[in-house]
Amino acid sequence: MALEAVGSSLVSDGQQNTATLHQPANPVQKVNLLGMSRAELEKFFEDLGEKKFRAGQVMKWIHQYFVTDFAEMTNISGKLRDKLVQICEIKAPEVVHRNYSKDGTRKWVFRVGEGKGSLVETVLIPAEDKTGSRKTLCISSQVGCALDCSFCSTGKQGFQRDLTPAEIIGQLWMANFSYMEDVPVAERERSVTNVVMMGMGEPLLNYDAVLSSMRIMLDDFAYGMSKRRVTLSTSGVVPKIDQLAQDIDVALAISLHAPNDELRNELVPINKKYPLEQLITACQRYIAKDGNESARKHVTIEYVMLDGVNDQPEHAQQLLKLLKNLPSKINLIPFNPFPHAPYGRSSRNRIIAFQKTLSDAGFVCTIRQTRGDDIDAACGQLVGQVADRTRRAAQWQKKIAEKNEIIRSKG
Known part of the structure; x- marks a missing residue:
């Protein structure tokens, strides 16, 4: 019996479907910062080990300069920007x-x-x-x-x-x-x-x-x-x-x-x-x-x-x-x-x-x-x-x- 779709639980000749074993992990769901209030952003940055004033900086970039690319947020350290790229997004409908x-x-x-x-x-x-x-x-x-x-x-x-x-x-x-x-x-x-x-x-x-x-x-x-x-x-x-x-x-x-x-x-x-x-x-x-x-x-x-x-x-x-x-x-x-x-x-x-x-x-x-x-x-x-x-x-x-x-x- 031939194996069909990736992720199938079917087996062939008693062998486990290797396609199932090698499926990529689900991508991490990024946090959308667009709808977060200042209080929510302050807590978010504190949980990241950052100072809460970062919340005000990011809010200004999003809502006053309409920037969605963290690389353009020039008053934020490169290290933090790299971290935000990995776990966050700024996404309008x-x-x-x-x-x-x-x-x-x-x-x-x-x-x-x-x-x-x-x-x-x-x-x-x-x-x-x-x-x-x-x-x-x-x-x-x-x-x-x-x-x-x-x-x-x-x-x-x-x-x-x-x-x-x-x-x-x-x-x-x-x-x-x-x-x-x-x-x-x-x-x-x-x-x-x-x-x-x-x-x-x-x-x-x-x-x-x-x-x-x-x-x-x-x-x-x-x-x-x-x-x-x-x-x-x-x-x-x-x-x-x-x-x-x-x-x-x-x-x-x-x-x-x-x-x-x-x-x-x-x-x-x-x-x-x-x-x-x-x-x-x-x-x-x-x-x-x-x-x-x-x-x-x-x-x-x-x-x-x-x-x-x-x-x-x-x-x-x-x-x-x-x-x-x-x-x-x-x-x-x-x-x-x-x-x-x-x-x-x-x-x-x-x-x-x-x-x-x-x-x-x-x-x-x-x-x-x-x-x-x-x-x-x-x-x-x-x-x-x-x-x-x-x-x-x-x-x-x-x-x-x-x-x-x-x-x-x-x-």
């Missing part, structure tokens, strides 16, 4: 697609995990404001999403897994690096000015990895971002909002989208577990943790405008009543339809009238400008090229088709 819009918006599709892995998307939106040029990066925290909000395309692919800190901060690393691939190392500087944890997934359901990533964003040895320019957006995981208040000071945004429990139960199903009264009270507690230089001056309320669903005058009045005791800014978001979406976008006139009602009552209320439509980068379109690994999308499309058939038959 693989870019499998990138597209730059004519309006300046940029989108990346990243592969995460081993083999074919999974795909997540990240969007950068440039703008001008009173402080000058602003580049806001919308970062994903999960592959897919478990919350299944009825108007969100991402939720229709179901939940696959959480992202690691390296996969989260790697999105910010790559966005910055995209502006300086051809810039000499000594001249590189951070380009992204704002981060919103508002991409695929519910950030508070991947709490530890998101918290670690935001700490790297705020660290002066890394991105040194202002806490007012790092925003976490949640659909309303109330206990985690309270935990966030204890652990870090960043801006908070709420994906509200409805001014009453009955409608929000339909649009944002997590409302059935944490209804509006609990959510608003949690937001008030979050602001109460304020400090002199805190980002917690107000909560941003995100409200997607769905034609005939949540955009009527009575909805505006209900929203005023709901938010009367919560310092907040309101961001009205024109809905971006996607295939089989059961909703349409509110008319421009309806959105403006809704805004006027809120503004006249004293709220700061803005209408989000739709950006990146030509590259499927607008809010609600992040499903993009992501492969659906669950049955949710198929079941949802079947439900919409059946609903449309009933409407046609009645017509």
Whole structure:
């Protein structure tokens, strides 16, 4: 009997398969330094027998000069660099697609995990404001999403897994690096000015990895971002909002989208577990943790405008009543339809009238400008090229088709 694949346990003529004996040992899994906080890096270097100040040096090379080759870290001894090459790596998620819009918006599709892995998307939106040029990066925290909000395309692919800190901060690393691939190392500087944890997934359901990533964003040895320019957006995981208040000071945004429990139960199903009264009270507690230089001056309320669903005058009045005791800014978001979406976008006139009602009552209320439509980068379109690994999308499309058939038959 002939021997076949290497590693087979088959024997021939009573002899042991020598191929098995001579298989190479599995390569050592290198430690990815990209997603490690300063505290984690300090412990890592101390465990290597090095001084912990090496952590700050390496963080600067990674996150301020966007260097992935240890040989370029010139203020570190050659001996330590050689050691790091053997046991470490600096590895961002693989870019499998990138597209730059004519309006300046940029989108990346990243592969995460081993083999074919999974795909997540990240969007950068440039703008001008009173402080000058602003580049806001919308970062994903999960592959897919478990919350299944009825108007969100991402939720229709179901939940696959959480992202690691390296996969989260790697999105910010790559966005910055995209502006300086051809810039000499000594001249590189951070380009992204704002981060919103508002991409695929519910950030508070991947709490530890998101918290670690935001700490790297705020660290002066890394991105040194202002806490007012790092925003976490949640659909309303109330206990985690309270935990966030204890652990870090960043801006908070709420994906509200409805001014009453009955409608929000339909649009944002997590409302059935944490209804509006609990959510608003949690937001008030979050602001109460304020400090002199805190980002917690107000909560941003995100409200997607769905034609005939949540955009009527009575909805505006209900929203005023709901938010009367919560310092907040309101961001009205024109809905971006996607295939089989059961909703349409509110008319421009309806959105403006809704805004006027809120503004006249004293709220700061803005209408989000739709950006990146030509590259499927607008809010609600992040499903993009992501492969659906669950049955949710198929079941949802079947439900919409059946609903449309009933409407046609009645017509």
